[in-house]
Amino acid sequence: MSTDDDGKRPYQPQPAGPLSAEAREAVYHTIHTRRDVRDQFLPTPLPDDLVRRLLEAAHAAPSVGFMQPWNFILIRDPEVRQRAWEAFSSANDEAAELFSDERQALYRSLKLEGIRKAPLSICVTCDKDRAGPVVLGRTHNPKMDVYSAVCAVQNLWLAARAEGVGIGWVSIFRDEDVRDILGIPDNIEIVAWLCVGYVDQLYQEPELALKGWRQRLSLDDLIFKDGWGRKGD
Template sequence: MNMTISEQERDALYKVIYSRRDVRGQFLANPVPEEVIARLLDAAHHAPSVGFMQPWDFIVVKDRAVRSKVRDGFEVAHAEAAAMFSDKKQEQYRSFKLEGIMESPLGICITCDRTRSGEVVIGRTANPEMDLYSSVCAVQNLWLAARAENLGVGWVSIIHHDHIREVLGIPEHIVPVAWLCVGYVSFFHQTPELEQAGWLPRMELDSLVHYETW
């Protein structure tokens, strides 16, 4: 295999990175072909992982009844979150479309098995949370691969993991890391929706880069 990246391939990767969006309201009902789902999962499975422990599992959910139960959990956590904001921010928060659990044709839950490879894992000895970070790398790989397939992805973080665990029958020792809504979309926003809404601006990179010390 030729491991050299051409300029065209490099530019395609950056285009995918810069045009990736957290999709919430633009999902189409069109089914995602099985071979495309397989490519997404394979891309996720090739994420980096501490000690090569590959702690992730993937639960693909198409059944609307199951996804409806997942959405019930979002509604509970969404109401809890709204109450945490001040009046003005609360009103704006409630106006946002923050999930597409039922609108997207499928959901993918990515988990972390913190017991995989035993108690002592290369690279996890000083920082035990590195296995969780590894599963997040799988999320990012899947997200970028989906964008390259012209698929939208929305990460539903406003939900309690215990609810996901109960609905999907996930064993107690397995940590649910992400529920991802996946599907074709009518369009991709030019900029992130929360940036467009004035919730927060994109920070200038120069203000975030330090050299040698903080």
């Protein structure tokens, strides 16, 4: 039996073979049917044990230097969510003005009511100081802590899909507004505001593709070989 670096706690390596065909199919199905939910939330509260499972999935995400920089702020209070929606709505109006007339009309037609409709919001943050000033793996790329927190978001999102729960990632807000609403310290980075709730249906394709905003790119066009821009044979 092997031991870890301090020579005290034994650990036993686990088999590293592939999952069963059924399990593999379930993983890929979950990935490919995940959707960003903007408006289709049901008001039904989420059970505490389900929310715990989602957070445990997020907490199982990989992190550089095993620093685990994330925190999860659970927001259920309707007044807090209303304040967040007002902050979002103001920023959303500003964002709409950045698009041309035709594009702006399509932008404004997209329903973005998740903050008020979903029974739960989760604000995911990143504490860059959690593992101290020098972090294994972050020495030459200071963004690795935030990338790690985004992995936690993805884990949570996929677990939610498996549970029949929808997730909407709200990114249109002024950082200082959310920081003020939730009392987040200046040294903590806001990574994501997630709207979380049951849904009874999901789009077969990403909503923005179906509504003509943007189409999925060809994977073949995004693959290079042995260097930037090299397409190979």
